[in-house]
Amino acid sequence: xxxxxxxxxxxxxxxxxxxxxxxxxxxxxxxxxxxxxxxxxxxxxxxxxxxxxxxxxxxxxxxxxxxxxxxxxxxxxxxxxxxxxxxxxxxxxxxxxxxxxxxxxxxxxxxxxxxxxxxxxxxxxxxxxxxxxxxxxxxxxxxxxxxxxxxxxxxxxxxxxxxxxxxxxxxxxxxxxxxxxxxxxxxxxxxxxxxxxxxxxxxxxxxxxxxxxxxxxxxxxxxxxxxxxxxxxxxxxxxxxxxxxxxxxxxxxxxxxxxxxxxxxxxxxxxxxxxxxxxxxxxxxxxxxxxxxxxxxxxxxxxxxxxxxxxx
Amino acid sequence: xxxxxxxxxxxxxxxxxxxxxxxxxxxxxxxxxxxxxxxxxxxxxxxxxxxxxxxxxxxxxxxxxxxxxxxxxxxxxxxxxxxxxxxxxxxxxxxxxxxxxxxxxxxxxxxxxxxxxxxxxxxxxxxxxxxxxxxxxxxxxxxxxxxxxxxxxxxxxxxxxxxxxxxxxxxxxxxxxxxxxxxxxxxxxxxxxxxxxxxxxxxxxxxxxxxxxxxxxx
Numbered sequence: 001x002x003x004x005x006x007x008x009x010x011x012x013x014x015x016x017x018x019x020x021x022x023x024x025x026x027x028x029x030x031x032x033x034x035x036x037x038x039x040x041x042x043x044x045x046x047x048x049x050x051x052x053x054x055x056x057x058x059x060x061x062x063x064x065x066x067x068x069x070x071x072x073x074x075x076x077x078x079x080x081x082x083x084x085x086x087x088x089x090x091x092x093x094x095x096x097x098x099x100x101x102x103x104x105x106x107x108x109x110x111x112x113x114x115x116x117x118x119x120x121x122x123x124x125x126x127x128x129x130x131x132x133x134x135x136x137x138x139x140x141x142x143x144x145x146x147x148x149x150x151x152x153x154x155x156x157x158x159x160x161x162x163x164x165x166x167x168x169x170x171x172x173x174x175x176x177x178x179x180x181x182x183x184x185x186x187x188x189x190x191x192x193x194x195x196x197x198x199x200x201x202x203x204x205x206x207x208x209x210x211x212x213x214x215x216x217x218x219x220x221x222x223x224x225x226x227x228x229x230x231x232x233x234x235x236x237x238x239x240x241x242x243x244x245x246x247x248x249x250x251x252x253x254x255x256x257x258x259x260x261x262x263x264x265x266x267x268x269x270x271x272x273x274x275x276x277x278x279x280x281x282x283x284x285x286x287x288x289x290x291x292x293x294x295x296x297x298x299x300x301x302x303x304x305x306x307x308x309x310x311x312x
Numbered sequence: 313x314x315x316x317x318x319x320x321x322x323x324x325x326x327x328x329x330x331x332x333x334x335x336x337x338x339x340x341x342x343x344x345x346x347x348x349x350x351x352x353x354x355x356x357x358x359x360x361x362x363x364x365x366x367x368x369x370x371x372x373x374x375x376x377x378x379x380x381x382x383x384x385x386x387x388x389x390x391x392x393x394x395x396x397x398x399x400x401x402x403x404x405x406x407x408x409x410x411x412x413x414x415x416x417x418x419x420x421x422x423x424x425x426x427x428x429x430x431x432x433x434x435x436x437x438x439x440x441x442x443x444x445x446x447x448x449x450x451x452x453x454x455x456x457x458x459x460x461x462x463x464x465x466x467x468x469x470x471x472x473x474x475x476x477x478x479x480x481x482x483x484x485x486x487x488x489x490x491x492x493x494x495x496x497x498x499x500x501x502x503x504x505x506x507x508x509x510x511x512x513x514x515x516x517x518x519x520x521x522x523x524x525x526x527x528x529x530x
Contacts, residue, residue: 172319174326295410296337300330302417306424307326310440 002252007080007089013261014079015226018233019044021272025193026200028276043229050222057220067114068216068223071107075230078103084237085260086249087158095157097145100238101138107227108134108190115212122204126211133189133196133208133290140297141186147179147304148242164245171244175308180243182301187235189294191228194279196290206284233268236275240267317361321438321482324357328478329420329444332451332471335464336412339402341394344467345387351474352383358481362438370489371481378477381496386470386503393463393510406458416451423447430483442482448475462513466506473499 023040030037057064081095081103089095108130115127149155151170152163163170170176189196192209202210213224241248247263249256285293331351338344356378363371394400405412427443449472456468477495 169315169319172323174322177323178326178330292337292409292413295413296334299333299413299417303326303330303333303420306420307444310424310443311322 003088006086006252006257009261010082010084010089011076011079013265014084014233014237015076015230016044017237017265017268018229018231019047019226021233021236021268022229024269025272025276025279028273029200029280032277032280043225047222047226047229050217050225051219053218053222055216055218055220057215063117064114064215065220067110067117068220068227070110071227072223072230074103074107074110075227075234079230079234082234082238083158083161083248084241084264086252086257087162088252089158097149097155097157097160098142100157101141101145104190104231104234105134105138107231111212111224111227114216118215120215122207122211122214126208126214129208129287130212133294136291136294137186137189137297140182140294140301141190143298143301143305144179144182144186147175147182147301147308150175150305150308161241161245161248162250164242165248165250168246173308173311175304175311176243178300178304178307180239182297182304183239183242185293185297185300187239188275189290189297191232191235193275195282195285196293198284206287236268236271237264240264240271243267317365318438320361321358321365322441324354324361325441325444325478325482327351327354328358328474329448329451332448332455332475333413333416333420335455335467335471336416336451336458337409339409341397341400341402341461341463342391344402344464345391345394348390348467348470349383349387351471352378352381352387355382355474355477355481358478362481373489374492377492377496381500382470382474382477385500389503389507390463390466393507396511397514400461400463402459402461402464405460412454412458416454419450419454420447423450433483438482442479445475445477445479445482448472448478451475462506462510466503466510470499470503 020040020043022043023038026042027037027040055065078100081089082100083089083095112127112131112134115123115130117123145155149160151167151173152160154160154163188194192199197208198206199209201207202214204211209228213221216224241264244267247260247267249260328351331347331354335344335347338347356375359371359375359378362368363375407415423446424443427446430442430446431440433439452468452471452473452475454468455471456465459465459468473495
């Protein structure tokens with residue numbers, strides 16, 4: 001019962017937190033550039049406003065209408081499975097890291113399919129770019145997770161995190177540091193932040209995520225925005241937890257769980273602020289240079305595995 | 313081996329390798345020289361931490377020497393060459409950047425497999441990391457054979473030298489001071505000569521893309 005409740009709260013926290021983190025990152029960027037910027041709650045308000053509107057759709061097919069739902073539901077399931085606040089969540093057999101990866105991948109695949117379903121030039125272009133980058137980011141992500149799984153000998157997230165909690169010195173091991181670095185690069189690519197994609201422009205030459213969602217409006221757009229924000233919140237919280245598992249509740253007492261939620265909020269906020277500050281000082285990479293960045297992430301992840309095996 | 317020094321050796325040894333591979337990633341020649349400086353500092357950290365665990369004064373002196381030469385004098389000399397030609401980039405390496413990065417990952421795997429018996433020579437945590445030195449040497453060779461600019465080839469040569477030094481620190485806890493001194497001076501001499509050569513080549517030809525040097529000039 002407690003497990004189910006924790007998972008439910010996690011889903012809600014990831015949804016609200018993701019939207020607030022998106023707003024926070026925009027705010028931090030604006031402040032660093034000397035502007036006032038929109039309030040942090042701006043994405044939340046926009047989603048709330050659009051949820052009441054009807055959705056104009058580009059074509060008669062049903063595919064476009066299904067996409068926002070699939071995106072939000074897969075991300076919500078992943079957010080419920082992953083141990084963010086406490087080690088025990090609704091996944092009885094233990095949340096396997098690969099399940100989480102493929103749930104998120106299902107979401108991005110459906111978004112790309114939706115981009116194609118609108119039958120516009122931009123939708124197709126965005127979908128092809130997103131899939132190309134995703135195909136390059138996925139190997140790096142899987143290898144980095146494998147590197148984190150080497151010390152614990154298991155890809156199950158609760159087992160892996162429990163092992164991390166029991167051996168704090170492992171957090172400064174080279175293998176761990178490299179794996180977290182690779183994960184960060186992959187998260188930046190998967191959530192469409194600079195230098196891979198610029199979330200604040202609609203420039204046809206460069207846009208990736210925005211190109212796929214151009215033809216959405218009303219409730220559909222609200223759900224797509226919510227899905228993208230949940231993805232950001234979930235990935236930041238997950239990377240923060242994997243990097244520094246301190247603060248995870250090992251028992252199911254309400255106090256420990258509340259502490260766990262506060263800690264995961266702090267970790268993802270810190271990560272979000274750091275990413276936003278780095279974004280201020282970086283320019284978007286040319287699309288043809290992005291494979292180099294992702295190849296670097298793959299190499300760093302492979303090094304993490306090899307070093308982990310060598311130094312064991 | 314104490315915990316902190318062991319962790320420092322681990323991290324610094326991996327940093328030497330990562331920086332060596334990052335050399336394959338960056339195109340900007342000045343960034344390449346900066347990477348070389350970081351690699352020198354990481355190498356000196358390995359030496360210093362090893363010296364601290366073994367209470368070896370000679371190795372401590374070597375660490376200071378490594379900082380002075382590999383993180384100080386050599387990058388500064390090369391940095392002058394890079395600055396004299398601002399905007400110089402490794403625009404068209406023989407193997408493109410993503411492929412050479414993946415190739416580097418494969419080379420690291422090869423080094424780990426080939427270097428596994430090294431651990432049997434000297435059991436110990438530091439010696440287990442010796443394949444990383446081998447991998448740095450291989451990454452340096454890759455940089456040396458796939459880049460066209462003279463300066464990046466010099467950087468490749470120095471990465472190889474740093475890899476060899478890393479292996480000596482990890483496996484034998486450093487060679488005698490006099491040998492290290494000789495090696496460092498050797499490298500310094502090579503860099504001074506190459507720097508002079510690069511300067512002359514640029515003033516005569518205006519360009520140091522080695523592939524374009526096909527015929528003899530008067």
